[in-house]
Amino acid sequence: MSQTLTRAEVAKNNTEDSLWCIIDHKVYDLTDFLDAHPGGSVVLQQIAGQDATSAFYNLHRQEVLQKYASLCIGVLEGEKPEVIDPKPGDISTVPYAEPLWLAPAFKSPYYNESHHKLQRAFRKFVDQDIYPEAQAKEEDGTYISQELVDKMVANNSLAMRLGPGKHLNGLTLPGGVKGEEFDYFHDLIVAQELSRAVARGFQDGNMAGMMISLTAVRQWANDSALRDRVTEECLGGKKFMCLAITEAFAGSDVAGIRTTATKTEDGKHYIISGTKKWITNGMFADYFVTGCKTEKGFSVILVPRDDNVETKRIKTSYSTAAATTFIQFDHVKVPVNHLLGKEDQGFIVIMSNFNHERWAMACSVIRWMRTVVEECLKWTHQRVVFGKPLITQPVIRQKLAKMISLTEACQSWLESITYQMNQMDYAQQSKLLGGPIGLLKSYATRCAHDVADDAVNIFGGRGITQSGMGRVVEQFHRTYKFDAILGGAEEVLADLGVRQAMKQMPKAML
Ligand SMILES: Cc1cc2nc3c(=O)[nH]c(=O)nc-3n(C[C@H](O)[C@H](O)[C@H](O)COP(=O)(O)OP(=O)(O)OC[C@H]3O[C@@H](n4cnc5c(N)ncnc54)[C@H](O)[C@@H]3O)c2cc1C
Missing domain, CATH: 2.40.110.10 (Butyryl-CoA Dehydrogenase, subunit A, domain 2)
Incomplete structure (x- = not known):
């Protein structure tokens, strides 16, 4: 991509024999791509020699451009790309795409520098090492590779999956965080960053079984x-x-x-x-x-x-x-x-890990909701329908308002419970937090239901198509129910929450 070209030069290359176009101030030679274009050659002939920026972003994600970067032959004289090209580890600049504690200029009482260090390093690891494998495995259905497992062993991220505890003592975690520093907010960060690999089956394939069982061995083994x-x-x-x-x-x-x-x-x-x-x-x-x-x-x-x-x-x-x-x-x-x-x-053995499992599932499904909010915000700004972007429709903005509010409300409740987990020992958590965590997970998946439903409507046909622009939304709509059923069904956990409250009702009122 070395040459500098003019718009007039691009305009001359407007036939099947030499077909160029402009996307975001860069010039692409599509001549050899005509037959390979998944959407057919005709649509490419329609934009031959032209600025196809709007047409491209009306239908495609930025990652499509990254995939076909080799087709770029130059930049336009005196013009600069405007679309942000995210790098591994980047914080999104889309509003509500990050929890408030990560959004520029916002503050939170819950997170300190140690949490930020872990988040920065772990996000980069997820983007670079986990995301590509997660996408491939979700698609072909095979199991996690030993190579990725070994990487997670090397940076101790496998050990972090069990939550805080003695098993982390003496370890150095991503970002240089000491194992002894690792608390439930670090744990929340790990769960939420892992969900950003947007591969729900692989997410569980990535040692979810160990996460909910090795804890029992560690706590209850007699030998x-x-x-x-x-x-x-x-x-x-x-x-x-x-x-x-x-x-x-x-x-x-x-x-x-x-x-x-x-x-x-x-x-x-x-x-x-x-x-x-x-x-x-x-x-x-x-x-x-x-x-x-x-x-x-x-x-x-x-x-x-x-x-x-x-x-x-x-x-x-x-x-x-x-x-x-x-x-x-x-x-x-x-x-x-x-x-x-x-x-x-054995009941006490099984019950002992339920709180952590259910809380981790809440962390994950709430992060998924946020990812879907980001997808919808981007899409509604990109997609032009009846001559204007979807975001200009008040009914669409109402849907977004609801989705954002549900996501932020869930995250705030999650952080409030996580803070309590940090203050309580195991016995107190078991006695006091089983109900609230049950209610949180149950409520989060009810909210996920609403978010998934609205997101599919916003994406239209793409929201029920497994490839292309709507693939994240399609996947969420198909899979949020896993969080609603696994680890305790919604009804069962909601009931647990109320029954625990009943036990704590003051006698004087009865
Ligand atoms: C993909 C997947 C992975 C799983 N992984 C594991 C695993 O690793 N290990 C493991 O041990 N289990 C695992 N499970 C099992 C999971 O925990 C159970 O599916 C779940 O607990 C619900 O049990 P069930 O499916 O038998 O539903 P049922 O018990 O038959 O209940 C059906 C429905 O009835 C309703 N219901 C039930 N009881 C009540 C009640 N008291 N009040 C009101 N409504 C009620 C709920 O809506 C519930 O969804 C997994 C399940 C799936 C689908």
Whole structure:
């Protein structure tokens, strides 16, 4: 792209034999691209020799220009590009595209320099290393590569997925942040930045199983050597883990599970038999943190994969990159030291990670809502309908007002709860925050429903098309329900919130 050209020179190249056009003050030679253009050659002939900036941005994203940068042959004399070309790690300049604490000139009492350092470094990592793989895997449905896992091990981002805790002590995290500094706002940043890879199936394929199960091993393993070995294997990216509770007969009602763990006569092993459904990452898991019926109740056992564990892929409405799995345990023999917590007292083991899982899902779906708001703001300024940009229509501005308000309200509530998490120890969080976090997740996904619905209408046909301008909106509309069902369905969590409030009602009022 070395030459400087004039508009008159471009205008002369207006035939199939030499077809140039101008986009954002740069000159593109489309002659050899005519047959390859996904939208056909005729539309390119219609803009031959002309300034096609409006026509291009009416239909395409900036990343299309980045993809075909090699077609650019020069710049226009005395003119400069106006469209912003984002670089990895950049903060968006679109209003409401970033949470207020990241928006220029806005302040927040919740975030300090350590949070900013982590955010800057981690966003760059997501943009450069995670985003390209996330997009490819979402499309082809294959699982996360060992190469990316190794990168996440090297910068300790795999360890950050478990949230704050002793496992981070002594580690240096992205941005030079010390593991000991890592609090729930750092955790929120990690969850929200990861969602910016806009690949909902891959997002869960990227160790969501480990995130919700290794915590149980760390907190409840009775054998510390086993706990340390398994932690090292999983956080070192050598082995993978998932949480296997749900069954065809037992979802919201965990008490209904039918998988059994029976002790052998010598008392040294459990024999585990049964099935599990919809287990995230199960296809590539080496360990299954498994809910089982024992003699007098429910227990949780760490089951290593062996020949008696069979895993089959389940297709859902997001990408198979998530590795959603049907599992059969056919008389799997597991040493008794793999029991987590006490026998017959497994509910407390399962419940212990629910708050963090649900809170992390709220972080993620709220960030997705924001990304969709950004998409809609950009699109409504670009798209010309009836001779003027969509944003000039009051009815469209009303939709945007609602979407922005829902997103900002959810983020504010999320930050307020995150602040409480930072102030409370584990016991207080369990007692006081289960209800509020349940209500937050349930409300966030109800808001996501409204945001997805309005966004599709704003994008029209593109909002239900998997490629092109509307692909983020299409994906959100297709997948926000994963956050509404997984980790506790909306109705169940809303009810939990009210039941917890009932327990805390002052007696005098009754
Ligand atoms: C893609 C995917 C990944 C998953 N990953 C995992 C995983 O890794 N590990 C794991 O153990 N599980 C996993 N699950 C299971 C998930 O947690 C359950 O699907 C969820 O808890 C709901 O259970 P269910 O689907 O059996 O619905 P059901 O329990 O049959 O409930 C159906 C609906 O009934 C309503 N309902 C139920 N109870 C009540 C109530 N008390 N009050 C009012 N309404 C109610 C709700 O609307 C609910 O959505 C996954 C599921 C999916 C789809």
